[in-house]
Amino acid sequence: MTMYAKDDLRSQLASVPATKAAVDPSTPIAQAQYLEFPELPPAVVSPAGSRTWVARGQNAVLVWTDAVAGDRFSRDGQPDEYAVLLYSGSASIRVTAGEEEQEVNEEAFVVVPPGDSVVEALTDGPVIRVFSCVAEDLRDAALNAEAYAEPDPRCAPLVPWPDPVDGFRLRVYRLAETPITEGRFGRIFRTTNLMVNFLAEEPDPRDPLKLSPHFHDDFEQLSLGIKGEFVHHIQYPWGPDSTQWRPEDHGRVGTPSITVIPPPTVHTTQGVGPHQQLIDIFSPPRQDFSARPGWVLNAADYPAR
Numbered sequence: 001m002t003m004y005a006k007d008d009l010r011s012q013l014a015s016v017p018a019t020k021a022a023v024d025p026s027t028p029i030a031q032a033q034y035l036e037f038p039e040l041p042p043a044v045v046s047p048a049g050s051r052t053w054v055a056r057g058q059n060a061v062l063v064w065t066d067a068v069a070g071d072r073f074s075r076d077g078q079p080d081e082y083a084v085l086l087y088s089g090s091a092s093i094r095v096t097a098g099e100e101e102q103e104v105n106e107e108a109f110v111v112v113p114p115g116d117s118v119v120e121a122l123t124d125g126p127v128i129r130v131f132s133c134v135a136e137d138l139r140d141a142a143l144n145a146e147a148y149a150e151p152d153p154r155c156a157p158l159v160p161w162p163d164p165v166d167g168f169r170l171r172v173y174r175l176a177e178t179p180i181t182e183g184r185f186g187r188i189f190r191t192t193n194l195m196v197n198f199l200a201e202e203p204d205p206r207d208p209l210k211l212s213p214h215f216h217d218d219f220e221q222l223s224l225g226i227k228g229e230f231v232h233h234i235q236y237p238w239g240p241d242s243t244q245w246r247p248e249d250h251g252r253v254g255t256p257s258i259t260v261i262p263p264p265t266v267h268t269t270q271g272v273g274p275h276q277q278l279i280d281i282f283s284p285p286r287q288d289f290s291a292r293p294g295w296v297l298n299a300a301d302y303p304a305r
């Protein structure tokens with residue numbers, strides 16, 4: 001089911017084969033999850049007062065820190081890449097990875113290579129990091145870890161995409177260099193294990209006559225709310241076992257928050273505040289977005305699978 005409006009760029013997406021074998025239709029569908037960080041206890045509070053929340057999906061782990069300037073967030077022996085997301089409300093940061101170091105004080109997508117690294121907050125504000133589930137310590141510390149005590153059989157497993165063409169290194173993609181452009185959906189970046197889409201800031205509530213219900217066959221969507229307020233409209237398809245049928249879900253969340261949208265639910269998100277912005281996170285990267293020429297802004301560095 002895809003009901004994009006004709007002027008929605010996603011109506012141009014080609015169908016791609018599912019990346020895993022079809023599951024039995026009676027397999028239970030996971031429940032959507034709504035995690036509003038200010039309403040939940042942080043996983044860690046630093047001596048300086050930085051508060052960190054950890055939430056996960058099947059394959060990705062989001063770490064949100066309300067950071068105090070001067071605090072440092074280290075990863076020792078990190079087994080794979082991770083990303084740091086900066087938006088207009090973020091802290092300025094300094095990232096050190098091996099012999100490389102970069103300061104970033106603007107909207108950006110930062111890729112940190114495997115190994116030892118440090119993200120230092122240079123000002124107060126949010127520091128957002130996104131890891132794969134290979135980071136076991138973070139995966140197990142997640143607020144919603146119990147939801148994944150058993151893997152969701154409807155989600156494709158994490159299979160890394162090809163290594164970057166010139167090897168793993170610290171990379172900074174500044175959003176000012178890739179503004180929102182007509183004909184391209186958001187600002188999409190990928191790594192070997194993640195895809196992130198910085199959607200446009202919206203100055204008005206979303207038109208309720210132009211929503212976009214659709215579904216994903218075999219991948220989860222993590223919808224990170226960074227500004228505003230949203231209603232996530234979700235329908236759970238019926239299978240042969242009527243005891244598993246669920247009513248429609250209309251979860252309302254503020255920000256910062258993460259909403260986990262499981263496959264194959266039909267879903268659409270409606271911004272209902274006076275000003276809002278979302279960042280969508282997928283793991284592994286999406287093949288349909290990757291197949292659209294020009295949509296993945298760092299495709300020259302990260303080959304498609």
